[in-house]
Amino acid sequence: MIKYTLSYQYPNRHFIDFEMLIENIKQEEIEIQLPTWRAGRYQLQYYAKNIQRFSVQNMEGQVIPFQKITKDRWKILVGTHEQIIVKYNYYAQQLDGGGSWLDEEVFYLNFVNCLMYVEGRINEGYEVKILLPSSYQIACGLKYTVGKQVKKEDVLFEEITLHAQSFYQVVDAPLLAAQSLQHQSYQVANSESIFHIWFYGNCEPDWQKLVTDFKAFTQLQVDIFGGFPEPTYHFIFIITPFKFYHGVEHFNSTVIVLGSEEMFKQTYFYNDIVGVASHELFHVWNVVKIRPKELLPYDFTQENYFKTGFVIEGITTFYGDWILARSGVWTREQYFTELKNLLKRHFNNFGRLNLSVADSSFDLWLDGYEKGIPNRKGSIYVEGAVACLILDLEIRKHTDNQRSMDDVMRLMWESFGKKQVGYSAEDYMSIVNQVAGREMKDYFEQCIFGIGDLAQRLNQALQHVGCELFKSYSENLNESHFGFITAQKDNELVIELIAPNSPADCVLSLKDSILEIDNERVIQEGNNKMNELVQEKANISLKIRRMNKIREIQISTDGKLYLPIYEIRLMEKQSEEQAKSLALWI
Incomplete structure (x- = not known):
């Protein structure tokens, strides 16, 4: 066992001190490894950059020599010692779902950031x-025991x-500890598991509505798979001021x-809460347990390439929202609104026409979590969800x-x-x-290995459930x-997307700032005057800033x-079979 x-000492400094006791050493040399990435984020993270001090000693406090052999791996010259202590500190100042904060x-703490293992x-x-501090409550998926108490500067620990x-x-069980945690728990039918909801931050959850909705989407997921694979589950929410x-x-x-806390009572914020929660709960089956063979087991030392993102x-992503609609947490209209947002992200990502969703999965390790260069790749989340929507409808039809x-x-x-057996793309296809x-x-x-446009295929699939893909254009x-x-950023309009082969594509660049249209300021008294200035003009003159240089261009x-803007609508005239299919779908 590793202990x-x-x-x-000073939480304002954000440094946590670690002592790693390694016992039962049989070799004269051992190697210890800090992960270079974490599950759920298929991107090298380089956690070792947050280590400030590192040392090794024997049980008598004598220095043991070591050598750093990669960015996050150390060789320790143990000699005849059977026990050693590795000491280091870690800078915990990353407040997001995969980081650590003190x-x-x-x-x-996400332990994958900062714990090490002995090779072998x-x-x-x-x-x-x-x-x-003894006043802290603890939210964590691991079992724990409470031991001795110590008083430090009038605070009981x-x-x-x-x-x-x-x-x-x-490393797959983050811990959140604070005095001000809010907590509720619930259970659902056909499962003895206990589900916990934790909130940290300046917020006042509507617990009755929250627990009712969480029960609803949890119940449906449990019913789909015939039970829940763990005895407990923890939804740990951190609500930020930003x-x-x-x-x-x-x-x-x-x-x-999620943030910001001032928006906590807004409907869209609540939809984010249940939407992300439903998505993450589905992951308990899909990836935590049902895992690509390339990721089983995880190799934390390097990229683990796979095409089944x-x-x-x-x-x-598809199931997270679909479950909310099927379980009654969302109405059909709410679900169609979310699908409209999904389709906007899909059709506005022209990278899907250059790199398939399977190849985009392989390239996650390259630039999967950033915009990257224009129109290079698709998104495993968005393009994968649209492909799943099509597949579900086609299976129903067939x-x-x-x-x-x-x-x-x-x-x-x-x-x-x-069975905890990894699957291949061929297994899934089978x-x-x-x-x-x-x-x-x-x-x-x-839909998976190709790069064609999916609008026609999606529209055909939707007809089975009495729906159609409606196309319009922005005003x-x-x-x-x-x-x-x-x-709008400050007092300028910054270009974020350009349609390939459009008039803008001939003269504008991403990140250009538009200052004037036909010699009039685009932002006036904080208001965006773009539509008013463009009107029905076929030709306009733009003053832009590019790389801090002012340019005049004609477009x-x-x-x-x-x-185009796509949305899913009910067909005006549905057949009886289509109406029945719609009721079974959602």
């Missing part, structure tokens, strides 16, 4: 002792000991960071509504998740074919006629329309 002791009010001993148990079966488990949106899945918990994130994506995911669970009762080769060629003429979208319409 850790964590403590801190201050005078809260202790929040990653499956050993872990014991982590933390000295925390107590020793908390966390227990994990392996390094994989301890705007933020981030959630991360774990084996029996999720950390969801459309399964782990695309399907989960099987006369007898089967759906639920059957695909149940089979994935029974065949791979339950299960889809089995559920659909036919070869779905054309679907995979077009903002800069978007529909000239082909560019802006965002003219070409008779075409750009950046």
